[in-house]
Amino acid sequence: MSDQDLNPADVLNLPHALILLMGASGTGKTRASRMFPPHQVLRADDFRELCASDPGDQRVNRPAWEALGIVLGARLRLGLTTVVDATNSGAVNRQALISGGRSHGAPVVALLMGTAPSVAQTRNAARPANRQVPPDTVALQHEQIVAAHPNLEKEGFDHIVFAESLPVLGNALDRLARKERTAEPVADVRRVFGDAATELFDWDTPSRDEQFRTGTFGAGGDSLRVRWMDDADPFDIRFEALVSCPADWCPGPAWTPVHSVADLAAAHRNAPADESECTRCDA
Ligand SMILES: [Zn+2]
Structure with a gap:
């Protein structure tokens, strides 16, 4: 399979898939994740917050990712579509996630943020101190993702989609409107x-x-x-x-x-x- 087989908007309705967001800090990953139902989204920041009462505390990266991995494994075994909201700029970390998805027969999707690095830097700088990432780190994350992009299919991704090609806002608003109606x-x-x-x-x-x-x-x-x-x-x-x-x-x-x-x-x-x-x- 290649990304030609999939209409980008179909990513929203895949019944059994592992969707990895990929983007430097400040590229709008969490905003993009709002187009999915909240229970489908495993967010590295949330797991850090559970471990340390602070989503930006990098000291708990290991237990946070272990916990995220346990939840992800449970969902993949049940055949449930799951979105991982993390930078996913490191090849090693990414490889572990991809093989987890593939071993459960889930198509693996890279959902890339096309946000310009300058915009990401500005947003990152505007965040509260504990959520800011050093500017060098943002730049490095961006370089890593740009370098990885041509080889994502070789890494094991079945589909490569840019968030900008998806009806992110419309889908998020539709979902919130339905939620409001139920509430x-x-x-x-x-x-x-x-x-x-x-x-x-x-x-x-x-x-x-x-x-x-x-x-x-x-x-x-x-x-x-x-x-x-x-x-x-x-x-x-x-x-x-x-x-x-x-x-x-x-x-x-x-x-x-x-x-x-x-x-x-x-x-x-x-x-x-x-x-x-x-x-x-x-x-
Ligand atoms: Zn009449």
């Missing part, structure tokens, strides 16, 4: 209609075969039903409210878009601000 089911209601109206809202119990998720604004004996396309684009929140068909001969219910509390009030008066679409006739 707060009424987040979308709150965003569109505000805190006060959200106090009046409950989702209906969802039924599996329904295309729309429905909910109700209710107070006293009064209520207004709304629906929302559940699998819609997380950045395109569209609610519709239930009103009567605009054709007076038709008893059918109709749905009208609602974007604000004012729209809700108008729909509740059955005088929708926007057009409404009947579910029974063509009105």
Whole structure:
């Protein structure tokens, strides 16, 4: 296999792979890793922090990498895609990771950061003291990776991908939006209609075969039903409210878009601000 076989964005969905980030300090590896679910990412800094309460404490490199190796081995045995967020500039360290992946039949991916060395140096210099790496070290890491690049396939990598060719930000935001939705089911209601109206809202119990998720604004004996396309684009929140068909001969219910509390009030008066679409006739 070679990198020609893989559309870069497919890296995000490989079911069983070992993905090694490669980049000097300050090249944005951790940012890039945000496109993967957090439990897939083994970060050298995190393991150092677990060992020393300080992610920058290089004295615990050995136990940190031992612990990372144990977790990585467990994940590879289960056939789970795993991302290693570390500089990975040293050939010896890299070789150990590659052979671990290959011995478990996982395709091994090099995910390279294309960040310019000057940008990496600036970012590194802006970090808190315990996270800074000496500028010479950043330069050395960069040189090592540039030198290794032409031979990565020979080292045993199945795919070589640049982070810049991936939808990093979009994927990270999609994932965060899904997480926010799970954490707060009424987040979308709150965003569109505000805190006060959200106090009046409950989702209906969802039924599996329904295309729309429905909910109700209710107070006293009064209520207004709304629906929302559940699998819609997380950045395109569209609610519709239930009103009567605009054709007076038709008893059918109709749905009208609602974007604000004012729209809700108008729909509740059955005088929708926007057009409404009947579910029974063509009105
Ligand atoms: Zn109708």
